[in-house]
Amino acid sequence: MTDRLPxxxxxxxxxxxxxxxxxxxxxxxxxxxxxxxFNDADHAASLFGLQAxxxxxxxxxxxxxxxxxxxxxxxxxxxxxxxxxxxxAAQLVVLQQLLRPGDEIIAARKLYGGSINQFTHAFKAFxxxxxxxxxxxxxxxxxxxxPHTKAIFIESIANPAGSITDIEAIAAVARKAGVPLIVDNTxxxxxxxxxxxxxxxxxxxxxxxxxxxxxxxxxxxxxxxGTFDWSKDNKYPMLSEPRxxxxxxxxxxxxxxxxxxxxCRVLGLRDLGPALSPFNAFMxxxxxxxxxxxxxxxxxxxxxxxxxxxxxxxxxxxxYAGLPGxxxxxxxxxxxxxxxxxxxxxxxxxxxDAGVNLVSNLKLFSHLxxxxxxxxxxxxxxxxxxxxxxxxxxxxxxxxxxxxRLSIGIExxxxxxxxxxxxxxx
Amino acid sequence: xxxxxxxxxxxxSILNSVKSIAMVGASPVNVRPxxxxxxxxxxRGYDMIPVNPGHVGKALMGKPFVASLADIGRPIDMVDIFRxxxxxxxxxxxxxxxxxxxxxxxxxxxxxxxxxxxKAEAAGLKVVMNRCPKIEYGRLSSEISWMGVNSxxxxxxxxxxxxxxxxxxxxxxSFGGGQTAASDRAAKNKTETT
Numbered sequence: 001m002t003d004r005l006p007x008x009x010x011x012x013x014x015x016x017x018x019x020x021x022x023x024x025x026x027x028x029x030x031x032x033x034x035x036x037x038f039n040d041a042d043h044a045a046s047l048f049g050l051q052a053x054x055x056x057x058x059x060x061x062x063x064x065x066x067x068x069x070x071x072x073x074x075x076x077x078x079x080x081x082x083x084x085x086x087x088x089a090a091q092l093v094v095l096q097q098l099l100r101p102g103d104e105i106i107a108a109r110k111l112y113g114g115s116i117n118q119f120t121h122a123f124k125a126f127x128x129x130x131x132x133x134x135x136x137x138x139x140x141x142x143x144x145x146x147p148h149t150k151a152i153f154i155e156s157i158a159n160p161a162g163s164i165t166d167i168e169a170i171a172a173v174a175r176k177a178g179v180p181l182i183v184d185n186t187x188x189x190x191x192x193x194x195x196x197x198x199x200x201x202x203x204x205x206x207x208x209x210x211x212x213x214x215x216x217x218x219x220x221x222x223x224x225x226g227t228f229d230w231s232k233d234n235k236y237p238m239l240s241e242p243r244x245x246x247x248x249x250x251x252x253x254x255x256x257x258x259x260x261x262x263x264c265r266v267l268g269l270r271d272l273g274p275a276l277s278p279f280n281a282f283m284x285x286x287x288x289x290x291x292x293x294x295x296x297x298x299x300x301x302x303x304x305x306x307x308x309x310x311x312x313x314x315x316x317x318x319x320y321a322g323l324p325g326x327x328x329x330x331x332x333x334x335x336x337x338x339x340x341x342x343x344x345x346x347x348x349x350x351x352x353d354a355g356v357n358l359v360s361n362l363k364l365f366s367h368l369x370x371x372x373x374x375x376x377x378x379x380x381x382x383x384x385x386x387x388x389x390x391x392x393x394x395x396x397x398x399x400x401x402x403x404x405r406l407s408i409g410i411e412x413x414x415x416x417x418x419x420x421x422x423x424x425x426x
Numbered sequence: 427x428x429x430x431x432x433x434x435x436x437x438x439s440i441l442n443s444v445k446s447i448a449m450v451g452a453s454p455v456n457v458r459p460x461x462x463x464x465x466x467x468x469x470r471g472y473d474m475i476p477v478n479p480g481h482v483g484k485a486l487m488g489k490p491f492v493a494s495l496a497d498i499g500r501p502i503d504m505v506d507i508f509r510x511x512x513x514x515x516x517x518x519x520x521x522x523x524x525x526x527x528x529x530x531x532x533x534x535x536x537x538x539x540x541x542x543x544x545k546a547e548a549a550g551l552k553v554v555m556n557r558c559p560k561i562e563y564g565r566l567s568s569e570i571s572w573m574g575v576n577s578x579x580x581x582x583x584x585x586x587x588x589x590x591x592x593x594x595x596x597x598x599x600s601f602g603g604g605q606t607a608a609s610d611r612a613a614k615n616k617t618e619t620t
Contacts, residue, residue: 014582018584019585049457067571256536261575
């Protein structure tokens with residue numbers, strides 16, 4: 001009954017998960033069912049008409065997924081969330097609510113290579129245009145604003161080099177332009193950075209990475225901060241206009257400060273279909289319970305390894321925002337004081353060939369295209385995640401040909417350092 | 427009273443104590459938010475009275491519409507106002523002039539009139555603005571969690587299975603008083619841009 005704000009670790013374990021009313025099960029059950037029976041015809045009509053809270057069909061909502069949604073919403077400090085099949089699905093569903101053909105988003109140049117591809121090619125086919133801006137030059141965001149701009153998209157900690165974005169400065173640009181700021185918080189997780197506290201209106205995640213944390217389940221999520229007035233200029237008809245899909249309901253008028261999450265669910269997920277499996281939701285939920293413990297260990301290990309690499313004779317440079325002297329160190333101290341994340345890049349004096357050799361000589365680090373696993377991972381972005389970019393774009397996005405990306409796991413740091421040392425010396 | 431961010435205990439005490447609710451501006455059209463809220467609150471056991479002069483002669487979920495608060499003809503605990511901010515004051519004045527005024531004035535999501543709130547509070551009434559009682563009831567009972575909404579409540583106790591007409595427990599540990607940074611910002615953005 002006390003109105004006391006629980007700490008992050010308490011929320012990571014408890015938020016959204018109460019004992020199952022039917023069975024008393026304490027762990028969240030996996031509701032592996034496509035559909036849910038209605039009490040009667042009126043109940044069915046109420047649910048379909050969005051008049052009652054409840055379950056219809058797992059493509060629209062599922063009780064296991066709902067626990068995951070509430071938990072991430074609580075951790076991010078948002079009003080509501082919607083879980084979807086992947087981080088890419090989250091971005092698709094978000095932009096479907098905001099853009100019409102001919103509209104634009106402004107996106108930071110430093111993004112996960114897969115997002116750059118999605119925005120450049122797949123979204124272009126929908127008539128959604130992207131204007132690229134440089135997160136290190138805030139003025140480029142201001143200059144990119146046009147009457148067609150509908151949103152600004154950035155990563156809090158940017159892939160692949162782990163650079164830190166000045167969220168507050170870009171939030172100010174978004175507010176002046178009257179558009180929402182969308183922040184991909186995948187590499188930071190709310191344990192390190194809570195973008196809503198810095199001005200984000202929408203937060204998206206690939207749950208596949210640190211939140212799930214064990215490299216076993218794909219998932220994505222959209223968090224509504226509840227801060228944006230969608231009806232002000234009539235720029236967002238999915239939220240402000242009567243929806244023919246629901247007999248003329250206006251989403252913002254009906255759902256208030258969690259209207260965006262509802263729009264994503266009933267107009268996005270329902271009609272586009274990228275639903276998250278309840279089994280994956282269960283796996284990710286279990287992962288989130290240990291997020292604070294894991295994330296701190298990821299960060300502490302990453303810093304130790306970045307320091308080791310900085311002193312190694314074969315290493316040309318290390319790009320880790322947690323290191324003093326790094327260009328992003330001041331932003332890291334401001335936005336991520338507990339640690340600058342666990343994904344970073346370094347380059348080798350031996351260039352491209354030395355990078356390829358390193359990857360093949362490592363014995364503990366796994367060579368694969370993911371980040372945010374318990375296991376330490378290594379990849380050569382130029383030939384994999386960022387391979388579809390041209391050379392100039394590779395360099396701009398921090399994936400130059402001589403760059404190697406690490407995602408540091410939660411093993412003993414001494415073992416990781418020994419593995420890197422033997423591979424660098426081989 | 428901070429009308430930008432209510433303490434959950436304040437909302438909880440209102441929803442736990444009122445039994446009868448007159449809804450001013452209730453609509454018989456089943457896609458209107460007032461219809462949703464009326465139906466939900468009736469199903470949760472509140473004694474609901476629809477007030478709307480344009481629909482006298484009709485009924486909402488079996489309850490006949492009345493034209494005004496005075497026409498209800500018996501004391502009511504709460505007036506829930508489903509009108510634009512500009513139409514709030516006359517309703518509050520009417521409520522205060524009743525032989526036995528209500529204990530609570532509730533202004534719906536999007537509706538806010540600080541002068542009317544001040545007047546009602548001066549007369550000893552509790553006031554809630556820019557909130558939906560359906561959403562707040564669903565949130566405090568955790569029922570709204572089914573929609574992925576952050577209920578801002580925690581509980582290690584097994585909840586009853588909600589059934590038709592059942593009142594739900596609102597007595598869960600709440601952290602509504604803390605996490606208001608986002609709602610404060612939304613309120614601030616609104617004031618600065620309108």
